[in-house]
Amino acid sequence: MRVLAALSGGVDSAVAAARARDAGHDVVGVHLALSKVAHVSGSRGCCSAEDARDARRVADMLDIPYYVWDMHEEFRESVIDDFVAEYQAGHTPNPCLRCNESIKFAAVLDRALALGFDAVSTGHYARLIDTPGGRELHRAVDPAKDQSYVLAVLQADQLAHSMFWLGDSFKDDVRAEAHDRGLLVAAKPDSHDICFIPDGDTAAWLRDRLGEQPGDIVDAQSGDRVGAHQGAYAFTIGQRRGLSLAAPAVEGERRYVVDVDVRSNTVFVGSADLLGIATIEAIDPRWTQTPLSGSFDATVQVRAHGEPLSATVDILDDDILDDDSLDDDSGARWRITLHETLRGVAPGQAAVLYDGTRVLGSATIDATAP
């Protein structure tokens, strides 16, 4: 097959591309230029020059062609603008998931298919298993690296043209393999931060874009003003750090953000037990295979590295009438009743449903209840 291997400049995508080539595919490496930051001098913007160079050197060593695709406009529109708007609305978005949904397995995949490629290969840790019932997306065997959560937004026609080569591997083995292959990125540290916020200070990054909006921090139970903030948009439910509270808590117990009201620009804090939720409602579902309906038990995960929890799922307003149109399910809503209490869930996070290791689908949390 003709395979477009996305090369980030990191070790995972490098080993994935190497495995694709070794499997006999005709592989072309593409580095995605996603964000443009002002160059130190000169008139043109350049993007993560070191990563681009590392990606190029990986392609050289694999003896495959290499190109840079400029996707920074698509990335800004679909990922960065969405990220800002979501925080502004008091939600907590996951930009990696958005990038997979609208860039890597959409804009890039579309272009690759049009240019004659058969599939896009990435260094994600997840497994694709072909069964008589269709292609299934499963968790990776390495629980520490499993990225099925951020891929759960992919639908059948996207998964059909995807290749994940690392789902059966442990990270240490991938590094060792990169080393054995002589890939210079073998020892490169993992990236943890949001790629367009290189210093990791999301609150400051948002403040640069949304401005300071001073407001009150209020005790959720007493209603007392216990502190001040520079913009409610920068707070996430469950957050404990970064709260400069004037009034000490009763009995010195830790206080968390328990609610964010962007309309009144108020951050509510309280004890950990106020964070407990029992039901989640989520909208805008994406199914990896045929959409499910009715009521069923599944495990649910609400964060990239969160615990999977058992739950009962009810599919509401299920108005799928036409089997061959996967796009008509936007009216559906999931009600997820947890079998155990979960703490600190924010609107905007994705609720991903699993059956064992298999991903069923993903939807965006829009409400929670104790």
Add this chain to the structure above:
Amino acid sequence: MARRPIYLDHAATTTLRPEAAEAWLRVSHDVGNPSSLHAAGRAARRVVEESREQAAAALGVRPSEIVFTAGGTEADNLAVKGFAWAHEDRRAIVCSPIEHHAVLDPVEWLVAHHGYEVRYPAVDALGRVDVQSLEALLDDEVAVCSVMWANNEIGTVQPMAAIARSCRERGIPFHSDAVQALGMIPMDATLPGLTAFTLSGHKIGAPVGVGALVIDRDATIAALIHGGGQEREIRSGTVDAAGIAAFAIAVDHAVGEQAELAARLVALRTALVEGVLSTIPGTELQGDPGAGVDERLPGNAAITFDGCEGDALLMLLDAVGIACSTGSACTSGVPEPSHVLLAMGVDGATARGTLRFSLGRESTPDDVEALLEALPSVVERARRAGRPRLVSRS
């Protein structure tokens, strides 16, 4: 890849001339710093000075007017900053908006960091600087005017004599980046009013890493690199005898072979352009359609493919062994819409769909034939990719 590689990117860099390679290696084997006072130093210096004379004779300038540099970009920087800083009471720079980044970026840097004012003349739809518009910008505030001899992306030859005359009448130093012109079109280095021009070795078959700024001996220029005082204290640094020997012999050959090469490349280029425009719908030649050496660089064919992304075309051609270019690319490889086409009034989408094919000494009718054979299916595929949405999703 079954076919032999087809190289249609000679404006980016071209094949090393055997005679330049021979001189380069021969001189490299001899020890000796041209600035040293002993026999070995004198021998190296002799090579440098003989080379300077050889290049000067070919160009029709005085040997002392040639300042060797490490390439075209350095020579352009020297001209822009050197003339600006030599006339510090003058705070404006005039340059065309279609210059190579080796001129544009130092100008923009002077604006950003040294408070200079930049003035851009108008450029017409063929990519030619409007002389009247340029004249209106020339006053006693202008420290330097820089307009390239011929454009690297679309091949348009600029009205050198008229611009030089205008600058001369107003006593303004006039610099021209002649990197693409040398060896391709006739160059009158004695043009009245032409103060300095830039040459690059690797565009004419010398190695990368050597070039020159030819500066009128009466002109005043400030040095950018200070050190040992080499090259009339304009360009310090150990003089590269081997590179200069290769450069001089390449200049000599390039000038001597210019007329014959131009005639051959104009015929090849005409076949290429006519072949593309007549067989592929939705294509258009950018730049001057004239075939004269005062109109367009003989080897340049800049063609717009409607509904295509240039980088998709480039990738698909690369896959079948054909090398071309989308214009200037930044070092990370991100394609930008050409500032040259944008200055000509071309819209962004058209600019992105433009490829530059550039022919050189070794180009043959077979190369053009191979391109014409490969292009239709490549363009068809790129057009499909230009309007993608094959994966349905909500």
